[in-house]
Amino acid sequence: MNAVTTFVRGASRLFLDSLLPPQCLSCDGIVDTPGNLCADCFSKFTFITPPCCERCGIPFEGAIIDDLLCGACVREPPTFTRARAAFIYDAQSRGLVLKLKHADRTDTIVHLARWLQRAGADLVKSCDVIVPVPLHRWRLVTRSYNQAALLANALGKYTGKPVVPDALARIKATPSQGNLNRTARHRNVARAFAVKRTKAITDKRVLLIDDVLTTGATADACAHTLLAAGATTVDVLVLARVPTPGSSME
Numbered sequence: 001m002n003a004v005t006t007f008v009r010g011a012s013r014l015f016l017d018s019l020l021p022p023q024c025l026s027c028d029g030i031v032d033t034p035g036n037l038c039a040d041c042f043s044k045f046t047f048i049t050p051p052c053c054e055r056c057g058i059p060f061e062g063a064i065i066d067d068l069l070c071g072a073c074v075r076e077p078p079t080f081t082r083a084r085a086a087f088i089y090d091a092q093s094r095g096l097v098l099k100l101k102h103a104d105r106t107d108t109i110v111h112l113a114r115w116l117q118r119a120g121a122d123l124v125k126s127c128d129v130i131v132p133v134p135l136h137r138w139r140l141v142t143r144s145y146n147q148a149a150l151l152a153n154a155l156g157k158y159t160g161k162p163v164v165p166d167a168l169a170r171i172k173a174t175p176s177q178g179n180l181n182r183t184a185r186h187r188n189v190a191r192a193f194a195v196k197r198t199k200a201i202t203d204k205r206v207l208l209i210d211d212v213l214t215t216g217a218t219a220d221a222c223a224h225t226l227l228a229a230g231a232t233t234v235d236v237l238v239l240a241r242v243p244t245p246g247s248s249m250e
Contacts, residue, residue, distance in 0.1 A: 025108050026096045035111030046088035048119065048241075056216065057084040057241065078216050080208070080223040082235045086112075086119040089212055089240035097211055097240055100147050109147075112239060113154035116209070120237040127207035127235065129200060130156050130163045133222055134193070136170040151239070152209040161207070167197045168222060193222050195229035202230035213241040 021030045024038040026045070031038050037045060051060045053070035056078060060068070069077075087093050099105040100112070117124055132152035135143065149165045156163035172192040195201060206226050213219060213236065223234040 025111060026092070035114065041092070044092040046090065046093075046243075048085055048087060052084075055082060056213075057082065058243075059088075078223070079220045079227065080216075080234045080236045082123060083213060083216070083219065083238070083241070084120040084123055084236070085213055085238045085241035086115040087240050088243050089214075090243065093240055100239075101211060102143075104144075106145065106147075106150055109150045109154045110158075113151055113158050116151060116155050116237055116239065117158055120207075120235075123207055123235040123237050124155070124159050124161060126205060127161060128204040129167070130161050130207045130209060131167040131201065131226070132163075132165055133208060133210040133218060134166075134168045134170045136172070148210045151211065155209065155237075164197055164200045167195060167201050167206075168225065169194050169196045191221075193225040195225055198229050201226055204231055206231045206234045208234055208236045210236070210238045211240070213238045215242075 022032065022034040022036070023029065024031050024041055025035065026037055026041040029038045029040075036042075048057065048059050051068075052058060053060065053068065053073055055069050055073040058070050058072075060070075089097065096108075100108055130152050132146060132148035134149070135146045152163050152165060155161070170192055171194045208219060208222055208226070210219065219236045219238075223236070226234050
């Protein structure tokens, strides 16, 4: 990139920012750089960093000497190999997730995909294909887009990894999981998914993308379906996860 091109791009960015100043991804306040949180929101978000459970990615408190699993994963290991999330799903972060999910804030996708990449760098590096958790067709008609598919496509463009957006289909119109406990969630999504693109995932290391990991029921059901169809491993990468493994928070 020569000096003239650099100058033109910089000038264009300044002009656009003067017309449409960059906004905080969470509260929509003005920030210096697109894709950032304002200082107040940043201080309230709980970003997940090591140490964490090697399996489900829940953060540990304090120093960990060896690679360990959390109690929930010891008692009942998930079907997926590893899960990672960018931040904890709580009262502060919930608004950002719901804006993406229900308020058509798809303009945040490109920035959130970078958050995903940072949170799951090892998972992205080792995967062969990226696959989103699907919506049932009737819910897709109602919502008009699948936020997991948008995140998967953006992550694929950002990292160069192939994306198979239609590898999985949700073949059962399950009720909303919002008010269900862990057992009911697992029962709700049992046999709810099917593989549509078997050749695309056979003998592949799959990275499954979703917005939130709560009890892990949906991720587990998808992983079981993908592994049964020939995937070698399934890792899970999400924007947010509840702070207590195996619990729900809606």
